[in-house]
Amino acid sequence: MTTPTPTPTSPERAPVVIVGAGPxxxxxxxxxxxxxxxxxxxxxxxxxxxxxxxRAGFLEEWAVRALERRGLAGRIAEQAPTHTEFEFRFGGERQRFPYTEITGHHHFVxxxxxxxxxxxxxxADVRGGDIRFGVRDVQLHDVDSERPSVSYTDPATGERRLIHCEFVAGCDGARGVTRSALPAEHATVARHDHGVGWLALLAEAPPSSxxxxxxxxxxxxxxxxxxSPEVTRYYLEVPAGDDPANWPDERVWSELHARxxxxGTRPLTEGPLVEKRVLDMHNYVVEPMTYGRLYLAGDAAHLVAPIAAKGMNLALHDSLLLADALIAYLGKGDDSGLRGYSEACLRRVWHYQEFSQWLAELLHGPSSGDAFRAGAATARLRRVLGSPAAASTFAELFIGKDTDH
Ligand SMILES: Cc1cc2nc3c(=O)[nH]c(=O)nc-3n(C[C@H](O)[C@H](O)[C@H](O)COP(=O)(O)OP(=O)(O)OC[C@H]3O[C@@H](n4cnc5c(N)ncnc54)[C@H](O)[C@@H]3O)c2cc1C
Known part of the structure; x- marks a missing residue:
């Protein structure tokens, strides 16, 4: 909801207010x-x-190249290891899937x-940007007008501050406030629940593969x-809403070994578990991603369960499009990028959502307790591993499509 503009002591002005300092x-x-x-x-x-x-760890190659072109990929290009294949383990077998050999593209870790x-x-330190940490109670005002503003409580003084702007970028993730400024009659929120949870674990243990x-x-x-060479992320499918307290370390490792x-594989290297939380596997998409002068980007607009490692890549795709569109409008009065923003983002969003849902069924079907789903999931897996045409489509989706950015 967008609320009436308050009258605080010293309003400021900036062309763009960005809510949220994630990717x-x-x-x-x-x-x-x-x-x-x-x-x-x-x-x-x-x-x-x-x-x-x-959180995330896998960047698609197009995203790194796009960041590189903006001078934003310094340490990635120099330091990040690349991945070129992954391994399915199922039915007592292991099968490598060489997606780089098929597509010519790789992931950066x-x-x-x-x-x-x-x-x-x-x-903040190099380009001298204004960033305010620890702000409280961020509210958007008049985003459906040509003079929107954003207010917040200053953590140091407790005062309400107001910034008048031309545009608001809603980049405050899945639990932020900007999404709620889109009126229900203007935007739809499409949701999908996979009905399972993933226990997300970070182990201070070197990777075992x-x-x-x-x-x-x-x-x-x-x-x-x-x-990293010292840290490995593990996931375990668990019932939706399960409590991490049900998963003492011994149970986690025993289940990881079993699954x-x-x-012929080397045993998993164990280590202290420094993160243990249950993620409910669900997705949503807000459509359109804009309302008046408010433009959503990243998880604020769409959540994709981390099944196919797509969320951060989508957040980067949106933000590249949004930044270019804002610059074109504020610099040259060209509003074509802003007008086409939502549609251009959503094409990729739905593409990745559909792949994520497809892969989720392959991964969750065999444990669903439903013999039909289990049989179909196994057929899906064998097709990817047995048919060059299916492998090629899968590899292209897994690595992410190229883009102009
Ligand atoms: C366990 C896990 C593993 C993942 N693995 C992958 C992966 O391998 N690859 C991949 O691509 N994606 C992955 N993801 C998804 C990825 O982390 C997200 O898609 C990504 O963080 C989205 O970036 P964002 O900037 O949109 O949102 P966020 O990173 O959530 O950033 C939003 C920011 O806004 C701030 N904020 C929230 N509310 C407010 C407010 N009211 N006012 C001001 N600021 C606010 C938050 O503190 C945060 O800093 C994973 C996610 C999880 C949870």
Whole structure:
């Protein structure tokens, strides 16, 4: 909901207010700064917190190349390991899937906290951008007019502050406030619930394989993903809404061994589990992603369960389009990018959502308790591994399509 504009003491002005300093908001901010467009980024958490929050780790090659062209991929191109294949483990077998050999493209493994750290440093310390951490009670006002504004409570003084602007970029993720400024009669929210949870784990243990492992097992899916030479992300499919307290470390490791070990593989290397939380596997898409002068980007507009590692890549895609569109409008009065923004983002969003749903069924079907779903999921897996045409389509979707950015 957008609320009436308050009358605080000293209103400020900026062409663009960006709500949220995740990958989406920081990318928009950096590109605007490089084009000398002033903006203010508002973030509820502290800088230390966002630079440590563990989440994603896989960047698609087109996204890294796009960041590179904006001078935003320094450490990725230099330091990030690349992945070229992954392994399915199922029915006591292991099968490599060489997606780079098929598509010519690879993934970069770059943990999200490192990306956020790089983007904050570039925005605040190098490009001199205005970013305000720890803000409280962010509210949007008059976004359906030509003079929107954003207010918030200053954490140091407790005062309400008001920023008049021309545009608001809603980049505040799945739990933010900007999405609720789109009236129900203007936007639809399409939702899909996979009906399962994933126990997301971070282990202080070196990876146990040189690639991602997707374990398809009647006890439930299990995943292994390298994050660094010392840290590995694991996932275990669990009932939706399960409590991490039901998963003491011994139970976690025993279940990971049961679902991921097949003859001929080296045993998993165990280590302290420093993150353990249950993610309910659900997706949503807000359509259109805009209302008046408000433009949503990233998880604020669409959530894709981390089944196919697509969310951060989509957030980057939106933010590249949005930054370019804002610059074209504010610099040259060209509004074509803003008019086409939602549609251009949603094409890729739906493409990735559909793939994620397709892959989810392959991973969850065998443990669904439904013999029909289990049989169909196994047929799907065998087709990907047995048919060059199916493998080629799968590989293209898994690596993400190329883009002009
Ligand atoms: C366990 C896990 C693993 C994942 N793995 C992958 C992967 O491998 N690859 C991939 O592509 N994606 C992955 N994702 C998804 C990815 O992390 C998200 O899609 C990505 O963070 C979206 O970026 P964003 O900038 O839109 O939102 P966020 O990163 O959520 O950033 C939003 C920011 O807004 C701030 N904020 C919230 N509310 C407010 C407010 N009211 N006012 C101001 N600021 C606010 C938040 O503190 C946050 O800093 C994963 C997600 C999880 C949870």
């Amino acid at each position: 989406a908001g920081l990318t928009v901010g950096n590109i605007l700064r490089a084009a000398a467009v002033d903006c203010v980024v508002l973030e509820t958490e502290s800088r230390e917190f966002i630079e440590r929050r563990p 770059y943990p999200q906290p490192l990306l956020v750290t790089d983007l904050v440093r570039e925005y 040189d690639c991602v492992i997707l374990g398809v097992h009647p006890r439930g899916f299990a995943g292994h993903m390298a994050r 991921l070990t097949v003859p």
